[in-house]
Amino acid sequence: MKHAIKTLLLAVVAATGIQQANADDIVIGYQTGVDPSKVAQADGAYEKAIGQKLDWRRFNAGPEVVTALASGDVQIGNLGSSPLAAATSRKLDLVTFIVSAQINAAEALVVRNGSGIDKPEQLLGKTIATPFVSTSHYSLLGALKHWNIDPTKVKIVNLNPAEITAAWKRGDIDGAFVWSPALGEIKRDGRVLTDAAEVGKWGAPTFEVWVARKDFAEKHPEVVSQFAKVTLDAFADYQAHVDQWNADSEQAKKIAKLIGANPADVPELLAGSSYPTAKEQVSPALLGGGTAKAIAGTAEFLKEQKRIPAVLKDYSPYVSAKYIQAQ
Known part of the structure; x- marks a missing residue:
């Protein structure tokens, strides 16, 4: 665990003096979580709006995206609130420009049937x-x-989602807290002990964001703004046609193909998060102040757990609503 944290923090610290991105060479780091914008990605809607080719690179987890952002290999990336808090606490020059999901049942702790785990103390x-x-x-x-x-007192092991699926099939693990498509796979012969929605009510909410390197965002604000618009349009389309995005829909098939999931799992996984509208994005609850406070709260918890060495006084420099307001 300490090695994983050290690797992440060293990557962040090494972020100084990095090459600047060219608008002609835009690399997007995405993950396998299910959300409506995956349809826009599959359809090439981002390329059409921005007016140029984008290089989409898939990552297993947020810390990998942070490392790529720090190195300059990625200009725009998808992160969860925990790796975001870790990265910004080390002053990596990122700007959070959209909250892409407020995680509820989309991430869950699943325990294997027959593992002997029926209640928390049995972990x-x-x-x-x-x-x-x-x-x-x-x-x-x-x-x-x-x-x-x-x-x-619990043997917590570091595995990415694909490794979790494989370990589960081999019987190497008793449970896992993870997201799709691994979540859909392990739920087939396991049961949910808790999920991110419940843990959020207990004081540890989680969310996902799109971030950009600050040097790139300052040089190409129109790209970041268009990226946000396509994402929000995808959210609006899903919210207006939830019932149509069923397991047999083209939307479910496109998402499943892109991330390697089963189309039958997609509707439930989509319903496992909420996707803020443009109005909600720029409100005081999110990019207008709440997101920065939520990052700070996450950082406080990570420090308490000895995952990061220090917490910043203010995380607002790492959040901006202007790329949505500019639309």
Whole structure:
């Protein structure tokens, strides 16, 4: 665990003196979580709006995206609130320009049928997998804290979603806190012990964002603004036609193909998060102030858990609503 955190923090610290991105070379770091904007990605809507080719690169978890952003290999990336808090606490020059999902049931702690885990205290001594420094990791630690379970008494192992699916099939792990498509797979012969929505009510909410390197956003604000607009348009289309985005829909098939999921799982996974509208994005609850406070709260928890060394006084420099207001 310490090695994973150290690797992430070293990548952030090394972010100085990085090459600046050219508008002709835009690399987007995305993850496998299910959300409506995956349809826009599959349809090439981002390229059409921005007017040039985009290089989409898939990552297993947020810390990997942070490393790529820090190196300059990625200009725009999708992160969860936990890796975002870790990165900004180390002053990586990022700007959060849209909240892409408020995570509810889209991430969950699933325990294997027959594992002997029917209640939280039975997690003691069991092997639970999660991607370290991810939103799922944060939720897992938040749940253990709520249950008054010492995390050192649980064997928590660092596996990315694909590795979790493989380990689950081999019977190597007793449970996992993770997102789609792994979540859909392990739920087939497991049961949900808790999810991100419940952990959020216990004081550890999680969310996902799109961020851009500040040097890129300042040089190409129109690209960031168009990226936000396409994302919000996808959210609006989903919200207006939820019933039509069923397992047999083209939307479900496109999302499933893009992330390697089963189309039958997509509607439930989509329903597992909420996707803020443009009005909600720029409100005081989110980009207008609330998101910065939420990052600070996440950072406080990470420091308490000895995942990061210090918390900044103010995270507002890492959040901006202007790319949505400019539309």
